Amino acid sequence: MDLREDFLQLVWKYQYFDKKNLQTETGEKIEIVQIGFHNFGEGPDFHDSVIRLDGVTLHGHVEVHKFSSDWKQHAHGGDPAYNSVILHVVWENNQEVLRNDGTPMPTVELKGKIFLDVWRNYERLLDYKSELPCAHAVRNVPEIIRFSTLEKALVERLHEKSELILSLLNANKGDWEETTYQWLFTCFGFKINAQSMSELASKVPYKILHKHRGQTAVIESMLMGNAGLLPEESAETYVQFLIQEYKFYQKKYSWDSQLKRQNWSFMGARPSNFPTLRIAQLAAILSNAPNLLQAVMEDSRDFLAFKKLLQVRTSDYWQYHYNFGKASEKQVLKGISETVLELLIINFVIPIWFSYGRYFQQQEWQERCFDLLQEVKSEKNHIIRKFESAGWEAANSFDSQGMIGLYKTQCQAKKCLQCKIAQSLIKSESK
Structure with a gap:
């Protein structure tokens, strides 16, 4: 199995490993007080973590790697952003890592400690060779989790479109009429x-x-x-x-x-x-x-x-x-045509409403977007057909727009373990 670093991050995030008698590779006892906040940007993987090392409380960051040698390979030693790392979490400790002062970096190895059911779910339910890695299991995910996943993906998609509109608005010196007019023309171009x-x-x-x-x-x-x-x-x-x-x-x-x-x-x-x-x-x-x-x-x-x-x-x-x-x-x-009208609601009206709500900080416009999208039929394209083949039907354009956003940001990039659906599929029953 291809063991991915984001899987190890998930294991740390949800503590899917045996913490009894947990020690660093140099024999120091570890107590995890605060896991930290998962960082998806530059810098260490988890910020504001707290651990006790042989009774001494340390505040800082946690970095996760497949191999400890990845620390040097990624040149973290020369990056000031990593000076505050208090714990190195790895699958295999294949090379000693030293701090800038020459002392060993506190390192914990996860090999042999990850819960067996998490291992099995990860191997069985996620096929990274597939365009939809969770296709054969997604229908088993509770509906509430699927809905919340689509809602998050939809909001992110609308946020991305609103950035384009707000950029137009800025170029038009705050003229909403002109901006709406220009966005209408862009949408009437229908990509081509x-x-x-x-x-x-x-x-x-x-x-x-x-x-x-x-x-x-x-x-x-x-x-x-x-x-x-x-x-x-x-x-x-x-x-x-x-x-x-x-x-x-x-x-x-x-x-x-x-x-x-x-x-x-x-x-x-x-x-x-x-x-x-x-x-x-x-x-x-x-x-x-x-x-x-x-x-x-x-x-x-x-x-x-x-x-x-x-x-x-x-x-x-x-x-x-x-x-x-x-x-x-x-x-x-x-x-x-009716189909084109529906596409214009999705691509023209909804992004204008969402952008307007963002600009004036009026939350009700976002709710109006969601209400209207649930009135409009789902689009029919190659992305929606992938989800339908997996047994997940799009009831309306709220669903289909969420699916398009989810596919483009998570599925294509194989960022499955940042997705609530995959997280639900590999969830451990041991905790």
Whole structure:
């Protein structure tokens, strides 16, 4: 079995070993008064530990290694952060470690002391070769533990997204309206065109478009022109109008640079996700929304309200076009699909709410995020299918977003023993 260092950390953290007659490798009696706080960052593994060594109380840190020789291999001897280590916990003491003053480092060896049931559970329940190391056992974990694990992963995922939004807010000098507008564009890019959509929003400020509310074609001309997607000329009357309007506003607002068609991905995108059609939909949304921030914060409290905000009709041209120039034989699907609406709630509305709550320190926005996520159906993607194959179904997007966060931060990195699910699976009954 591949004995991992994080397993030994877990053994120390939960004291899954026999402490009777516990001694250092040099024969000093050890009493563990305080385990310490698990440190997942730089420095010793456990901070603020307390032990008694032959009756003498020591305060400091505990470092855990597979082999005692790892101390020198990791160059801890020359790192001041490790000067306060009071105990070296190792699986095997294969080399003497000295303090900076030349005295032996107090070391305790765990070989032969770890509880047998912990060993067996670790070997049996965690398969690190699998994409989900606990896949064959996760269904046996109590539901309350699985729920709390998903909740933690979900909060961390929302926190990560909110960092992006708050960074935008800072760049926009605290303007929530502009930040919400830019985040809407980024989300409408759906990964494949997210960066280009973000750049487009930064080129055409919301306050300019808001002046032309109710003028869908004018807003469309500004966005298509700055996106670099308008043709230079066209035989189609509507497209000619867009070109003329863009040229007028280009001079008025001194737009001297624009994106280019090569900035946008059409290949690999379904026609319904072409950037031209998405920009036309955005133009219709912005033309109809009286105030974007208010619409997102107050008028989108449930799925039906959000659906009303986004299910607006594009201009007639886009009823039969996915791109400029060539009409579709069949009518383009009306409005935004239910699946896309659900994705926009997850990726647009929820992160804005969460960020707003963080910024103004209003906890109720986090609760609103959780409530809305439980109303929205689970996403269906390769990550969710991995959990479903293991017998863990996602009931809604609260679950699926938690699963995505858990997979990306814990499962992929094989940080299983930082996860409550794996900790539950290898839990000892000996204590």
